[in-house]
Amino acid sequence: MNLTLKIWRQKDSKAKGQMVDYKVTDISEHMSFLEMMDVLNEQLVNSGEEPVAFDHDCREGICGMCSMYINGEAHGPDRGVTTCQLHMRMFNDGDTITIEPFRAAAFPVIKDLVVDRMAFERIQQAGGYISVNTSGNTQDANSIPISKHAADEAMDAATCIGCGACVASCKNSSAMLFVGAKVSQYALLPQGQVEAVDRVKNMVAQMDLEGFGNCTNTGACEVECPKGISLENIARMNREYLSATLKG
């Protein structure tokens, strides 16, 4: 298929960006979206132009590095996938595809389609861990039985890949789904109880400090999340937060 691409180009964080049109031809429907971008970049390199910078790494939907906003949707039109798992069979010959970086005040653009997601790092540093020593002098793993249900739910929350699609999809640029997933993973496990009060307070405080917006329950984040993280995690975080504030 032949396609027209409208891509955001921006030299660096300080430069002003703009949309630029490109054409690609003979794109196979079996290609992944990023392989289509590789074709474009090879074309640009061969004609002496600078290729489009975009984040990507594992190309199997787990590292959370890729981050494009395609035709107005984070990770593009398919559901339950990251951009690297999006395939060209989702598009038609002759289509014009708009490709932008994730947009949010807390995710400044570094270059072209690459954004800075360090805000997520700082939120996790604020409490996204259990304070055990890594020396291995812990109790036997089976000495804390955990119900299968709780373990499975914690696992569902823990599958978050930290890509930021939730923030990019939210009209308020809220990070509640991401933080909710992190808080929930520990809230659901007995190991996480000891520090539960401080954890939720500190992570939420950091989230606010980073300039993410509030949640107004539109649910766009859940729809666009490549890992299907549920809104229940936001509700659970709100409960945890409320109970933490009441406990002082």
Add this chain to the structure above:
Amino acid sequence: MALDSKVPKGSIKDKWTDYKNHIDLVNPANKRHIDVIVVGTGLAGGSAAATLAELGYNVKAFAYQDSPRRAHSIAAQGGINAAKNYQGDGDSTYRLFYDTVKGGDYRSREANVYRLAEVSANIIDQCVAQGVPFARDYGGLLDNRSFGGVLVSRTFYAKGQTGQQLLLGAYSAMNRQIARGKIEMFNRHEMLDVVIVDGKARGIIARNLITGEIERHSAHAVVVGSGGYGNVYFLSTNAMGSNATAAWKIHKKGAYFANPCYTQIHPTCIPRSGDYQSKLTLMSESLRNDGRIWVPKNMEDVMAIREGRKKPTDLSEDERDYYLERRYPAFGNLVPRDVASRAAKERCDAGYGVNATGEAVYLDFASAFERYGREQAKIHNITNPSDEKIYELGQAIVEAKYGNLFQMYEKIIDQNPYKTPMMIYPAVHYTMGGVWVDYNLMTTIPGCYCIGEANFSDHGANRLGASALMQGLADGYFVLPYTIGDYLSDDIRTGKIPTDTKEFDEAEKEVSDRINFFVNNKGTKSVDYFHKKLGKVMWDKAGMSRNAEGLIEAMAEIKAIREEFWKDVSVPGTADEMNPELEKAGRVADFLELGELFAKDALMREESCGGHFREESAELDGPQKGEAKRNDEDFAFVAAWEYKGEPANAVLHKEELEFKDIELKQRSYK
């Protein structure tokens, strides 16, 4: 320099304990004055950085990704081994040790492997304490699954995302230390050289990948945990950015590189579909617990399937060749990876491949749906269930176990694997070879350590499934933090290492010169052009099976590609900005050297062992006819190569392998 593995004396069971009891320690007050650099933040680097910081050292950690959590360990699916014997099926430290040495085709160092097995149980305790949500059974206890090459269930897992969960555990431990200021994290930074002062590794030169700035970082020791070099094949299951640069740079500065030819070609990957393909995707080996591998028995059926006249589900049981079950009745579909991969290649080379490229075999779950379905019907007291009901119940169980893998397959291939068998083909996945290290995990450069996949030590010539995660975390959490203390105890009075010295000047100049060369070369061909060309030579001549003629050609061809690369590579953009093409150029330049050493090593090793199958060395008759033939008399050694300029001139040093606790046998899975 003679290789000294520094394996402690004493019986294998006591070596590690005795060693820990007698090493020098650094007291907590002094650790504050010692800096350690950790390059790479996967399971090995991440767990090492967290533990060293927790012990009190000042750690500087480097990742080329925008977060430590994105290192490629995250993509490991199936699980992590540990000799817990929770299933009561006869597992023990010795048995895990034995399986790993045997699985590695008797080419690993016994003492290292025993230590790995010994600390394995502790890893699970550690990870559970960190909140890693491992799969559990209905009683609330940890669940296990079985992996290739073993007869017990010792693999712990978190759905098909075990690597992700373990890495997030290590990452959370890092975050705790970053928050305390004990780890200084350098995201989007790439190490481009190691700095050696008075014979010791004392720092690195790194490039800030956002600004292009070249930075100097000093430390009392440098730890490289930068992963494997599978991308030397261009197509592999590695991440796009996975590279050998850090490992190769230390090799060029004096670290010997061991067994480069030991590559793992993983049997269950999604087959390639076209020339544009940028990477291959793995389907976890755990699928072989429940999937059966087959091709049609008759060539007419193969043709009918390729032309779309027949579907795989049209073939009856007698029309199918379950070749692994036929050839290896004892282990069946759970033979080790090297054996499974070669068997798939054998069938496809004979013309039985089931897709248009002729490079695919089926992985079929029909009998698992049936088996689980019947079991569930019994559990739920459903009498006389219909076939549909059985299928439905069975599918639900398979979905719970491998749902994300089935979804991934469907997204890529656009076929529903619950309805039709998956197609799979072997792909490059892991490299057992790597930087040579002694028992302390120190390279031949004093103060320079190498851990995880980047080193060579624990898997011999073939790695068993679910052992990579085990080794990465064992090295980082439990081994290196002890061994590095012994070395650093001499540095308590050294003080901060200055970076305004001639050693740093020289290293930085070398790095800058190379970068400037690339951006000013103005050649006519892209970096990928050369990388793909290298990959093709590697796959065709140093892939699943190798022969002397092909390897000699490969060496010459790689050298020619390298020369053309340095003349004609084109790198757009400038040095002082984010420039992904420039990053790739540096990595491919290193692969173009490593590839040639790889072929040289494979040529030298005139035996078949593990992932290295030399066509000249196969069993000619008897029950093992056609199987790999190892030569313990001449090749029971680690091949450690010393850099001497051109890869062809590398000098071989041998570390003879002694097997005192395990008898060397032919590795039979029949």
